[in-house]
Amino acid sequence: MDPKTAALITAGFTMAIGGIGPAIAIGSLVGKALEGIARQPEAGGQIQTAMFIGIAFAEAIALYALVVAFLLIFVA
Amino acid sequence: MHILEHFHLKVIVPIEVFGIDISITNLTLSLFAAAAVFLTLLILLALKPKIIPGKRQIVIEMLLVFIKRNLVYNMIGKKEGDRWVPLIGGIFIFVLANNLIGLIPGLYTPTSNPMVPVTLAVIVFFTVQITNLRMHGFKGIVRTLAPAAVPSWMYVIVVPIETISMIAKPFSLFIRLMANMLAGHTIIFVLFGLILYFKSYFIAIPVIPFAVIMTIFEIFVSAIQAYIFAVLSAMYIGEAVKPKH
Numbered sequence: 021m022d023p024k025t026a027a028l029i030t031a032g033f034t035m036a037i038g039g040i041g042p043a044i045a046i047g048s049l050v051g052k053a054l055e056g057i058a059r060q061p062e063a064g065g066q067i068q069t070a071m072f073i074g075i076a077f078a079e080a081i082a083l084y085a086l087v088v089a090f091l092l093i094f095v096a
Numbered sequence: 097m098h099i100l101e102h103f104h105l106k107v108i109v110p111i112e113v114f115g116i117d118i119s120i121t122n123l124t125l126s127l128f129a130a131a132a133v134f135l136t137l138l139i140l141l142a143l144k145p146k147i148i149p150g151k152r153q154i155v156i157e158m159l160l161v162f163i164k165r166n167l168v169y170n171m172i173g174k175k176e177g178d179r180w181v182p183l184i185g186g187i188f189i190f191v192l193a194n195n196l197i198g199l200i201p202g203l204y205t206p207t208s209n210p211m212v213p214v215t216l217a218v219i220v221f222f223t224v225q226i227t228n229l230r231m232h233g234f235k236g237i238v239r240t241l242a243p244a245a246v247p248s249w250m251y252v253i254v255v256p257i258e259t260i261s262m263i264a265k266p267f268s269l270f271i272r273l274m275a276n277m278l279a280g281h282t283i284i285f286v287l288f289g290l291i292l293y294f295k296s297y298f299i300a301i302p303v304i305p306f307a308v309i310m311t312i313f314e315i316f317v318s319a320i321q322a323y324i325f326a327v328l329s330a331m332y333i334g335e336a337v338k339p340k341h
Contacts, residue, residue: 069166069327076324080268083275090278 031092038085045078103208103278123212126204130197134189163188163326171330176337180330183223187216188326195277195318199311208277210270217266220329228336236336265332269325276321280314 053071057064109120141156149157163185168177191207198205206212228236241258242251287307291299 069170072320072324073327073331076272076328079276080272083272083279086275086279087271 027092031089034085034089034092038088039082042078042082045081046075049074049078103204103281105204105209122204123206123209126197127194127206127212129203130193130206133197134193138189160185167323167326167330171327172334172337180333184326184330184333187220187329188322191216191273191325192319192322195322196315198277198281199314199318205277205281207273208281210274213270213273216273216325217270220269220332221266223329224332224336227333231337240336269328273321273325276317280310280317284310284314 049071053067056067060067105121105123107119107121108125111117111119138156141152143152145153164177164181167184167188168181172180194206194212197203198208225237228240232239240262242255243258246254284307287303287310290303291297
């Protein structure tokens with residue numbers, strides 16, 4: 021296998037595996053936030069703010085994988 | 097056709113001052129466009145303010161109250177907050193303007209080029225460090241790196257971790273904004289690229305509704321990312337203003 025093919029396959033796996041963790045994290049974050057809002061609708065605004073910040077942190081991990089995948093495709 | 101073709105810089109007016117390249121590229125033009133559009137909009141909205149706001153004035157008052165209450169007071173606190181409203185508001189509106197201007201076909205997204213978010217992240221990093229130094233002195237920076245609540249033998253582990261996290265904060269700020277903008281615009285580009293790739297107009301029937309949905313989603317993401325960038329900057333500044341440990 022030449023290096024370019026290996027880099028392309030690795031890039032695909034980077035994105036596929038790198039997406040699993042953040043997907044679980046965002047799912048559980050939003051689920052818990054919705055539970056919280058359903059329990060206490062008047063605290064909805066605050067819960068939403070905290071939820072978006074949490075999502076941003078979880079999402080960043082997938083985006084690191086994306087950047088690595090781009091580097092593998094275009095630089096390697 | 098290259099998949100990241102619309103992220104390539106094209107020099108429009110080459111300018112060089114003392115060996116430093118400051119040419120006007122399509123990125124600079126988009127920055128100017130974003131600044132022009134948003135400045136005119138904000139000035140028009142804020143023209144002739146009255147004590148009882150009209151329809152036009154209420155939009156800008158809502159924006160400012162949102163920045164003040166949701167971003168600054170929540171993260172920095174009421175006592176110290178007022179000083180930071182211009183910086184956080186500037187970051188928020190700048191990032192929002194540059195995210196949204198990239199959605200207009202033919203214009204470059206300034207925030208998808210690494211250099212623009214890096215500059216913003218460096219500004220936030222130095223603001224945090226200098227604020228920490230000014231408000232708590234040299235002890236403040238030592239306390240951020242080696243929290244007092246930790247037993248002294250743990251410093252071997254804690255100090256390297258805190259040092260890395262100090263550098264990782266602005267780095268993740270920059271990567272998050274850049275990668276989000278790059279990814280969203282690439283998805284729209286790939287969708288339209290499918291029409292050219294298969295050389296068939298029938299592909300356009302499923303592609304165009306999906307691209308419209310993605311574009312609407314991108315407007316949402318642009319606003320969310322501007323909010324996230326501003327709120328995290330405010331959070332890091334808040335940590336420097338009133339350290340927890």
